[in-house]
Amino acid sequence: METPKNEHFRDSISTVNSEGKRSWVFPKKPSGKFFKYRTYVSYFLLAFLLTAPFIKINGNQFLLFNVLERRFNIFGFPFWPQDFHLLVISMIIGVVFIILFTVVFGRIFCGWICPQTIFMEMVFRKIEYLIEGDRGKQMRLDKQPWKAEKIRKRILKWSLFFIISFIIANVFLAYLIGGDQLISYITGNPSDHVSTLISLLIFTGVFYFIFTWFREQVCIIACPYGRLQGVLLDNKTINVAYDYVRGEKETGRAKFKKNEDRAATGKGDCIDCMQCVHVCPTGIDIRNGTQLECVNCTACIDECDHMMEKVGLPTGLIRYASEENISKKAPFKFTARIKGYTAVLAILISVLIGMLFLRNDVEATILRLPGQLYQHKEGDVISNIYTYKVINKTTHTIEDVSYKLLSHKGKIETVTHQNFEVPKQGLAEGTLFIELHQSQMKQEKEKIRIGVYSGDKLIETTTTNFLGPRSYR
Numbered sequence: 001m002e003t004p005k006n007e008h009f010r011d012s013i014s015t016v017n018s019e020g021k022r023s024w025v026f027p028k029k030p031s032g033k034f035f036k037y038r039t040y041v042s043y044f045l046l047a048f049l050l051t052a053p054f055i056k057i058n059g060n061q062f063l064l065f066n067v068l069e070r071r072f073n074i075f076g077f078p079f080w081p082q083d084f085h086l087l088v089i090s091m092i093i094g095v096v097f098i099i100l101f102t103v104v105f106g107r108i109f110c111g112w113i114c115p116q117t118i119f120m121e122m123v124f125r126k127i128e129y130l131i132e133g134d135r136g137k138q139m140r141l142d143k144q145p146w147k148a149e150k151i152r153k154r155i156l157k158w159s160l161f162f163i164i165s166f167i168i169a170n171v172f173l174a175y176l177i178g179g180d181q182l183i184s185y186i187t188g189n190p191s192d193h194v195s196t197l198i199s200l201l202i203f204t205g206v207f208y209f210i211f212t213w214f215r216e217q218v219c220i221i222a223c224p225y226g227r228l229q230g231v232l233l234d235n236k237t238i239n240v241a242y243d244y245v246r247g248e249k250e251t252g253r254a255k256f257k258k259n260e261d262r263a264a265t266g267k268g269d270c271i272d273c274m275q276c277v278h279v280c281p282t283g284i285d286i287r288n289g290t291q292l293e294c295v296n297c298t299a300c301i302d303e304c305d306h307m308m309e310k311v312g313l314p315t316g317l318i319r320y321a322s323e324e325n326i327s328k329k330a331p332f333k334f335t336a337r338i339k340g341y342t343a344v345l346a347i348l349i350s351v352l353i354g355m356l357f358l359r360n361d362v363e364a365t366i367l368r369l370p371g372q373l374y375q376h377k378e379g380d381v382i383s384n385i386y387t388y389k390v391i392n393k394t395t396h397t398i399e400d401v402s403y404k405l406l407s408h409k410g411k412i413e414t415v416t417h418q419n420f421e422v423p424k425q426g427l428a429e430g431t432l433f434i435e436l437h438q439s440q441m442k443q444e445k446e447k448i449r450i451g452v453y454s455g456d457k458l459i460e461t462t463t464t465n466f467l468g469p470r471s472y473r
Helices: 005-011 033-054 081-105 108-112 115-132 135-143 148-177 179-187 190-214 217-222 225-232 244-248 299-311 323-328 336-358
Strands: 063-066 071-074 077-079 239-242 318-321 362-368 375-377 381-392 398-405 410-414 420-422 427-437 445-454 457-467
Touching: 033 063, 033 108, 033 115, 033 148, 033 179, 033 299, 063 148, 071 081, 077 081, 081 108, 081 225, 081 336, 108 115, 108 225, 115 135, 115 148, 115 190, 115 217, 135 148, 148 179, 148 190, 190 217, 244 323, 299 318, 362 445, 362 457, 381 398, 381 420, 381 457, 398 410, 398 427, 420 427, 427 445
Parallel strands: none
Antiparallel strands: 063 071, 071 077, 239 318, 362 381, 375 381, 381 427, 398 420, 398 445, 410 427, 445 457
């Protein structure tokens, strides 16, 4: 099927030329109201990203994703493998939250919150502007032969890019192994942590490659979220959009002429200055409509508003708007789909909050030793052998830990010693015997409840099965 004439831009992406080679994007330095707001948000998120692995709440790292040791901290709450269901619910909430925002506001996450966009536009691109200048100077420098000026500027830029990539890799590592552990590695002898240093250099190389060369290709080619938006967006979704009704009018866009009455000529308010294209970090023309490459960064809104003010036309030709708002002037409506996502999100958050309140700081597990039957002792006493594990999720050692039967009269004896301690954010495990008199058993498999005590304080309860003879009467 032949592509319509005005839709040919969808046959290729803006960063690939007609020969199939990389078309380098030199975006103009943005400025304006939205860029100022994005800068504030970005600096806040950068500060949070760089400090979160070193912030502690009740002795717990604020954010930790230690996959190898299966330890996770989210907002200061420690999660162990036994809490995996809570981690899964948290991740589902994050996905639903992003989906809801995409349905309502399009790719606002990409333009305002995504770490790739923040680092690229607010760190690396600003260094590039500082060293090489704005769009025109960068393009001229790129075409220059490799002489002193170009070599000096490129080496300076690439060196700073490498240093920042190395810092990002260190912070990334702090999220994986812990901030304290990272500091001990930095202050220690590098030869004692060669494998960690190699991993760090590999991550540095990946970040350097992404921000020096791959750049916007991450959003266009690698990121799956751009594909997801095609499923989630509809004509009611608020996006960064060009008002084609006002911009084109009866005779279409045209260059601006001084003292011209555009209303009389039927020309649209778009003066075809191409500034919205020049400022775009992915090199697209927003006037072609919603496109996969658009990350909703709002740079085109600011630039278009600047041009409208210069020529005395109303601002907002490019703005946050839905297709229905542009074509029919319809206001935003809370649709059934948005209500559905909101309800699901509210339910999931409520479930997570409830589970967090019910979650214990100590978790005990007592299991019968596999392959072992009961023992019949003197005085009609039945004995079973078990393995126990007590997990301490807090940041302080729990001392004088012991077990007591809560549901039956009997005795519990640990193999090593009666009372023990559980280290902070650690576990204690061992073997114990439980003894019951035959008269305590109503059936051959009895469910018993056991209390875990720290001194005289009950800190956790658990259940297990106790086996006895069939003929227990």
